[in-house]
Amino acid sequence: MDKNNIKKQNVYISEEEKTLNWDEIQNSFKKTFGSEIYTSWLQKIYLVKEYNDYLILGVPTRFFRDWIVSRYLDKILEQVKSFKLSLNRIEFKIIEETKSTSDLIKINELNKVTEIKDSILNYNRLNPNLNFDNFIQGESNDIALSYSKKVCEHISRYNPLYICGGVGLGKTHLLNAIGLELQSENNVMFISAERFMYHFIKSIKKNDMVNFKDFFRKSSVFIIDDIQFIRGKESLQEEFFHTFNSLMDKGSQIVISADRTPMKLDRVQERIKSRLAGGLVVDIDSPDLELKVKIIKKRILETENQFKENINLNDDVINYIANESKTNIRELIGILNRVIAFGRVHNKILTTSDCKNILKDIFSQIKVITVDKIQNVVSNYFNIPLSEMLSQRRSRPLARPRQIAMFLSKKMTTRSLPEIGRRFANRDHTTVIHAVKTITRLSEQDDEMKKNINQIKSLLLE
């Protein structure tokens, strides 16, 4: 691509086709995202071509694209839609770095020269409130908890330690607890994979890879959260692989978390997967009732101590909250906090029927879940193309996810059976009924199915 074309951003759009004013859109980005994010990211996006229902935007690098897609795509689409309603998709085109973009980077650097070290220290402090003392043991997490503690007693015996489990089940809490435990005697590095990528890109832009490598390879305990973020990001994987190897060579302890097992990390290089699986893999499951009740009680005590107040929640109410929150502990705590806040404001002892009313609010979020969204999340979760999932093919690897998506559409939206059938490539409502029955039965009998459903639900409610 010719450099000059990039500056003349409208060059690909014939005059009569053109309806968008990119400068205007950029202004709205600035308002929505704030000037820091805007200058680092949004400002560098060019309009390459405009179609009736989608846009092609130019970005300088693949990392840049990955970053934008993972963090800002929804909002960007929402913004451009407010200028042209017919748009429903954005594609990115990578346009080799040109003088103009590197100039921009230079300007940025002048504004904000931060050493990797400083910014990492700012963003990756361990949270003193997430420690072993307040991590409550239950059947679903006891193996993960006990090996996390063993790692602290005996560095690099289990290397890497890989902790996996669904959203909000305590992975970050455990990683953080390990970091706190080890930090006095070790050089602990605790970072999310997303942040790791941020520093990686930044160092590339600043031509400062030497420092980047040094910095991360120096640690004797390297803890990286949510490694699934590297999926599909080739160069990041390359860098991670080398960092990983050089840390292992040195005998540093590595601790990793992810939302799935190493082998289920699709779009991740095989050699990385086998390294990740090469130490000890432990998983955290959904909490049972007993653990949920314990966590609620502990939280109540903590809140009472912190605010020097009496929180009056009887066992019925506690059980009610524990039962209502099926999917994860973060949600459980969120619900509890709402109930406590309500009790405070109305200054009364709450009953389960008060709780029902409070929670109605929270669960009414469910209304915004659409069949489309369910289909997308399910096909992503099982890593099959949406078109295949909706197709007429009946092979089990397609049929099960399809049935799960129908089941969830019935449970989580207000759509009728015939409406759901229509959304699944015009199937009959009896097919939907069959799917709902099958998945209901399987999720009662089959642990794997139960787990899948719970994980998908939490993805949908996230």
Ligand code: ADP
């Ligand atoms: P994840 O990283 O798996 O998404 P987090 O570690 O962020 O989940 O946990 C979500 C919330 O639940 C945090 O506030 C965490 O402190 C709390 N939590 C999770 N498991 C436990 C536990 N066993 N005991 C106490 N709190 C927990």
Ligand code: MG
């Ligand atoms: Mg986490």
